[in-house]
Structure formats: structure tokens, C-alpha cells
Amino acid sequence: MITKRGQLKDHINFVLAVKDRLWPNIKIEEFLVVYVDTRNSPPNFKSKFIDSDMVTNEPIILGFEGTAHTAGIAIVKGKNIIINKSATYLPTQGGIHPREASEFLSKHFPKLLEQIFHELPFDTQRIDAIAFSQGPGLGPCLRITATIARAISLLIKRPLIGVNHCIAHVELGRMVTPAQDPLVLYVSGGNTQLITYLNGRYRILGETLDVAIGNALDSLGRKIGLPHPGGVHIEQKAKSGQQLLHLPYAIKGMSFSFSGVVTAAYKLISEYSVSDICFSFQEYTYAALAEATERALSCTKKSSLLLTGGVAANMRLQEMMQGVASEQSVKFFVVPKDLAGDNGAMIALAGVNMYKANDFIDVKNSQVIPRWRTDQVEVSWIH
């Protein structure tokens, strides 16, 4: 059944056929496109299945993530992630060293970019804008990322979009899960925030007063001899924990304080097993997150809860948040594991929303903002 004829952006004539009884196995969001590639002489006929986004007017955004440990580049078209590649810096000892992390980014971005352009299924001229993580993050890393994004923007003559990294974790969740106006628990290596949208801004209802939960997990991991990233290894060790050891309960009003819990947990190492320490640390810190989340849900009356950020990959935390959501009769959503940690796709997806709102910045006004708070951003794309 031919439903539409037309021309793709790079002058490829197409005939669009939508799923019908002849092709029962095609997903509804896929189209069979039969097209004539006029760039070759003589023109050759081709056909392929493509996502519906490919033939709509959704913008194509090239996104760069580089706030700390991850060099990430992605190409998205609307909500469709076309390519998403990253490289992650692992400190050889201690935590993330800003200069070493920035050197890692400057080494890996060119390689990733080469791969992306090599695999790109269309001409670079079809890219509509360049989005990059403008902040918050480590200054040296942000500057490397911004420099590359500016260069590509000038080279292919496409506008620049400065994305707030924390908000990108939220926008990713809103674009890849059904959550639309959720209460968000954003938990990562550098941030821990309870966020919700109100009157033109994302508001922070509670946050860490010292280190982020991911940072706390990683530093406890290092102290008790686990490899980096500690969060992943603590989750594994906690599975065989037998007893709940007493630790400080890290809630301060609606906010959190985790550094004292790390110190207290580490002090138990001479008397108790690593498994018991890991189990207890997760229970105490995640319970504090759960308590504030439950109070925020009760106050805001939001109808969904979204868990995002690298620590969202933790199954015990997911279980607790699911429990909180059920208690409050709201829907629970969590970002997919492969998109939980920092990645280029989240920057590009936030870029899609900002592109549609014409939220661009000039190259000359694109300075990085290392301490850019979530609640300082005027949200142009939600009405």
C-alpha cells in the first residue's frame, strides 16, 4: 500500500508504504521505504525499513557530553537515538582528577567523532544543531567539550545549544519513558537532587549538602578495597550482606548528607565483613532518599516518579523507589540501564526540545558554567 511519495532532505525520492496485512511483522512505528538514490548514476532502487522519525520533520541533533568522566557523542532525530558512543575515564588511583579527565576527553572525542561521522547514515549537512553539556561539571572537562562543539558548529554552520547536564538527565527520562511531568530523583556521581517542574523552571526540592550519592558509593568502595566505580561493586557485595549495621541516617529536612555515612561505614571495616558494610550502606542511604522522595510526592501530588542518573541502575534503589511510588499510588519509571550514566544521547535529546523552542546560544556567549544549578535554567520548552 503506497501512502506517500516525496523527497528526503538529500534529494532521495521515496515512496512510503505503511504496515498492512502484507507485512504483518513490521512494527507500527516502522515504515518500508522504497527509494531511488539519485546521487548515483545510473540511479539505483533501494528499500529499507526505517523508524517513523526518519521521515518526519523532527530535528537531527549532534550531542556532546563531557562534564567529568565520560566523553559521549550521539546523533538523535527527535526521540530516536541513531548513534550513541562513549568512552569513560577510570582513575588509576583515587577519585576523578580534573586534569587527567580532561586529557582523557581530549584524546577520545576526536576518535569518537571520527566513528560517528563514519557511521552516520546521512550527510552531515542534515544535522540541524549541535548541543553540548555547558555545565555543571569540572572546568577543564567542560572547556574541552565546549571547544569541540563550537568548532563543529562553526564548521558545518549549524546553531549551538548549551545544555544543562542535570536537566539533560531529566529530559532523557521524559523522552525515553512515558513520564511527562514527574517528580524526579536524579542520582549520579556528581549530583543528588529531587527535582520537579513548576512555573518555567525545574525546582530543586531536596539535594545533597555535601557529596553526591554516587561519589559517596565510589569513595566508600575505594576505602574498603573495591574497584572503581564503587557503586557497581557495592551493589554486588551487598547481595550477600547478612546483618544491618548501625550507621548515621543522612537526612536533613528534605536534603541529604552522605559524607559522614561514608566515614562511619569505613570505621566498621576492622570488625565486620565488606558485604555487611555494603548492604548496610545501601540500606541507610537509599532509605534517606526514599523518605524525602515520598514526602515530595505527597506534597507535590505528581502522578509519576522518575529515577535517573548513573545510580538509577541500582536494583535495590529501584526496588525502594517502586515501593515509594506504590505507597503514593503513582507510576514509577526508571531510565534504561545503558542510558542511566552520563551519555551523549541525553544531551542530544535535551537539544531536540531546546531546538524546537529556538533556545540557541552564540558561539561568543558559550562560556562554560561549572556551577550551573538546575533551578537557574529558564525552561523554554515546557509550556
Ligand code: AMP
Ligand atoms: P553518572 O555521574 O550519572 O555517570 O553516574 C556515575 C555514578 O553511578 C558512579 O558514581 C557509579 O558508582 C554509579 N553507579 C553506576 N552503576 C551503579 C549501580 N548499579 N549501583 C550504584 N551506583 C552505580
Ligand code: MG
Ligand atoms: Mg551525570
